[in-house]
Amino acid sequence: MSDARETILGSIRRALDRREPADVAAAAVAARLTNPKANVIPERGRSQGTDALERFVFEAERVNATTERVADLASVPERVRAYLQAANLPAVVKVAPDPDLAAIPWDREPLLQIATGKADDHDAVSLTGSFAGVAESGTLVLLSGPESPTTLNFLPDYHVAILFVDRIVGSYEDTWARLRARAGAGVMPRVVNWITGPSRTADIEQTLLLGAHGPRRLHIILVDGASSSAETS
Template sequence: MNSRDAILSRIRAAQGRAGAPSAPETAAVATYIAAHPSGPRPPSDWDPLQRLRERALSLTTTLDEVADLAAVPAAVARYLRNNQLPLNAVCWAELAALDWTSAGLQIEARETHGNDLVGITGAFCAIAETGTLMLLSGADTPGATSLLPETHIAVLPRSRIVRGMEDAWALQRAECGADAMPRAVNFISGPSRTADIEQTLVLGAHGPYRVHLVIIAA
């Protein structure tokens, strides 16, 4: 008997069942998964944008709000200059067409190879309950852009703010397909951190030191 069958038959023996899983057993599991009910959620009597703002700030994510997509380069340039950060960056393909040059920025739409100091991404959505960004990896949305640079800037339309993680999954099912999953779903809640040394909080353990969120109103 191979390891797989040995483990599975040990499990069944321990549960007092013999042979392969019966039709009712597999049906019960399939039914539960198909229904995927949500569990109890904490009360959410707050305004999503307001809540996202509060939670993000408490995670030391900084925020900016602009009127439309065309205003993003100027907002990014302002943030980088105010924080004395480099004015060149890599970005996701979807942001390549913005007029970065007029804002005085040098932005390349490509994957990062580890030396870039600023990475600019979009986001699938943001979760107000926890101040979290949800990013889906793909050919045009590489995960490393939000991870390797010291500064991560995310651009998000206000309409993409959901209340809880359940709503984020529902949106992902609706837009990508019930069974579709990207290679990586990354939930990001503020800059990288560690408290491994004497329980002292330090930002920028391996990932970004700074996360900045630009919300587009329209």
């Protein structure tokens, strides 16, 4: 195995005509890795505050996500019940064991069956938090971890995501900055998911269809007020 590594690195160095340990190149590479810099951030990714919120909603709906806005987490159970009812779904939800969602008063909707944990094949509806929303393209950013199992984002037919309004940022680069501030430079959660609308395919005669393997529907509940988590700036 290490033979192949040396063979390949040797071929690369010969092809690049590196005759000696290239200190200059190594220094440039180290500098780039130590201080990651943003390249071009388009105007569309520079919005802030209300503009960013409006842009996020516009872009998310453009890619077939649905959104609604509520004042606080206390309103979530009633909205979830109404959403399931409108979609003609059983009142059963698998919820991420996310401390940010612990304050949701599910007992206000006694008919909703709430379980927490990862998703199984028979879960039709999941509810998760979100690390960030990117206004530029209406993209949700979710990080994996014990409080946020990745299967919840992909196995169920319906994905309901809670996004605190103060977590909406302009660009993807803003989310990397927030992530580094929280976890440290170069440290990544096991999975970072960018989710831009519900699953889709156009593999049969280029006909656009939603719900290929991931969720058929993505519903984003925007929650006003400050989120409880420490990672937001």
